[in-house]
Amino acid sequence: AQSVTQLGSHVSVSEGALVLLRCNYSSSVPPYLFWYVQYPNQGLQLLLKYTTGATLVKGINGFEAEFKKSETSFHLTKPSAHMSDAAEYFCAVRKSSGDKLTFGTGTRLAVRP
Amino acid sequence: GAGVSQTPSNKVTEKGKYVELRCDPISGHTALYWYRQSLGQGPEFLIYFQGTGAADDSGLPNDRFFAVRPEGSVSTLKIQRTERGDSAVYLCASSQGARNNEQFFGPGTRLTVL
Numbered sequence: 001a002q003s004v005t006q007l008g009s010h011v012s013v014s015e016g017a018l019v020l021l022r023c024n025y026s027s028s029v030p031p032y033l034f035w036y037v038q039y040p041n042q043g044l045q046l047l048l049k050y051t052t053g054a055t056l057v058k059g060i061n062g063f064e065a066e067f068k069k070s071e072t073s074f075h076l077t078k079p080s081a082h083m084s085d086a087a088e089y090f091c092a093v094r095k096s097s098g099d100k101l102t103f104g105t106g107t108r109l110a111v112r113p
Numbered sequence: 114g115a116g117v118s119q120t121p122s123n124k125v126t127e128k129g130k131y132v133e134l135r136c137d138p139i140s141g142h143t144a145l146y147w148y149r150q151s152l153g154q155g156p157e158f159l160i161y162f163q164g165t166g167a168a169d170d171s172g173l174p175n176d177r178f179f180a181v182r183p184e185g186s187v188s189t190l191k192i193q194r195t196e197r198g199d200s201a202v203y204l205c206a207s208s209q210g211a212r213n214n215e216q217f218f219g220p221g222t223r224l225t226v227l
Contacts, residue, residue: 106154
């Protein structure tokens with residue numbers, strides 16, 4: 001079975017500050033890992049994904065995440081927050097041989113002016 | 114091109130009633146997924162179609178829930194004898210195949226059972 005833990009249901013940062021959203025996973029097989037963003041009244045949008053290869057993954061809107069197998073983590077970062085980054089962020093895992101996504105409970109990011 | 118669309122965007126019903134939620138996937142996408150997102154939670158998998166057949170329905174909570182995809186495109190999620198606990202946002206996603214392909218999500222249908 002797979003699961004995802006997102007530490008911190010709410011994170012608040014100042015505009016221009018570093019964004020760090022934490023995600024830890026458990027998986028009995030090599031996982032594929034994803035970060036999705038959800039803006040109000042919109043569908044989930046893929047930010048980035050890790051499948052195989054380079055462990056540092058760059059995504060859209062300046063976000064990146066690093067897969068650390070030894071720590072079973074896939075934390076999401078952005079060097080400088082923008083007001084437009086305010087949204088809910090979901091980490092998800094999928095078995096490399098599977099299909100369905102297992103999501104964390106989400107982290108709501110607020111950006112202060 | 115058009116993304117995944119879901120109708121209705123909002124549905125309010127009374128306990129015990131029957132509801133149908135529709136999903137129109139991206140044209141040409143063979144895989145279709147249904148998820149349910151309760152308040153304050155992440156989406157939870159319900160069922161996955163590859164073509165017309167349900168490849169994995171292990172997430173359906175009970176036999177009141179059923180989904181079809183008769184022509185391998187549009188899918189309908191059907192809920193019988195709705196209960197207040199069924200209130201949630203129901204999300205649909207599609208992908209070109211399964212496995213390595215990105216799932217594109219629709220905006221969801223917000224179901225409220227009074």
